[in-house]
Amino acid sequence: MRKVKARVIEQPTLPPAQGEEEHISLALANSAIALPGGLTVDLLGTPAQANHWLTERGLAPVDAGMREMCATQLRSLREQIRSLFASRAAGLPALPAAVTAINDAMTRVPTAPLLQWDDKTGPYRSTPHPTTAIVDHALAALAADAADLLTSPDAERLTACGSTPCTRYLLRHGRRHWCSTRCGDRARAARAYARRSASQ
Incomplete structure (x- = not known):
C-alpha cells in the first residue's frame, strides 16, 4: 500500500504588530490572521493551539490540558476585545456586551490572596490557582491588559492595519498604519496599481 503524504498548510509567521510585545491583549486580538484570497488562520483554532498560544505568553x-470549552472562551474574549479596539480606533461607542465581557473576565478570579484555613497549621492566605482555574486567570490577565490599554495614553495610537484584507491592530508610530512590512508593501503596491489604472 502506497503512503500518501499529508499536505501541511503552514501558519504565517508575521512579526508582532507594533504594541503587541507591551500589550498581550493586542496579541490576542491579532491571533486570527486574515490572508489574501479570503483565507484566515486562527492561532487559537484548536485547544492545543490555544494552549500553545497561552504558554508562549x-x-x-x-501541560494545561486545554479543552475545547476553554479555547472557545479564549476566542470569545478575543472577539469582545476586537470589538472594543474597533470602537476605540473609530471613535464610536462600545457595545455594552463587550464591556461586560471584559469586566466579567477580570472579576472571575480573586485579585487578593484569600484567607485559607488548614486544620493542622491554622489560617494562611493564598491565591488559589488550581488547574481548572488556569484559563480563568489567563482570561483575567488578558481582559485587564485590554482595559489598561483602552484607558492609557496609548489608546490614542490604537488603529487597524491599513492594508486590506489584514484585520490586525497596532499602536501607530508616526504615519505608519501597517502591522508589518508585508502589509505595507501590499498597500503601496495596491496604491501604485490604482494610480496606473486611473491614468490609462
Whole structure:
C-alpha cells in the first residue's frame, strides 16, 4: 500500500504588530490572521493551539490540558476585545456586551490572596490557582491588559492595519498604519496599481 503524504498548510509567521510585545491583549486580538484570497488562520483554532498560544505568553503551563470549552472562551474574549479596539480606533461607542465581557473576565478570579484555613497549621492566605482555574486567570490577565490599554495614553495610537484584507491592530508610530512590512508593501503596491489604472 502506497503512503500518501499529508499536505501541511503552514501558519504565517508575521512579526508582532507594533504594541503587541507591551500589550498581550493586542496579541490576542491579532491571533486570527486574515490572508489574501479570503483565507484566515486562527492561532487559537484548536485547544492545543490555544494552549500553545497561552504558554508562549506565560499564561498557562505546557501541560494545561486545554479543552475545547476553554479555547472557545479564549476566542470569545478575543472577539469582545476586537470589538472594543474597533470602537476605540473609530471613535464610536462600545457595545455594552463587550464591556461586560471584559469586566466579567477580570472579576472571575480573586485579585487578593484569600484567607485559607488548614486544620493542622491554622489560617494562611493564598491565591488559589488550581488547574481548572488556569484559563480563568489567563482570561483575567488578558481582559485587564485590554482595559489598561483602552484607558492609557496609548489608546490614542490604537488603529487597524491599513492594508486590506489584514484585520490586525497596532499602536501607530508616526504615519505608519501597517502591522508589518508585508502589509505595507501590499498597500503601496495596491496604491501604485490604482494610480496606473486611473491614468490609462
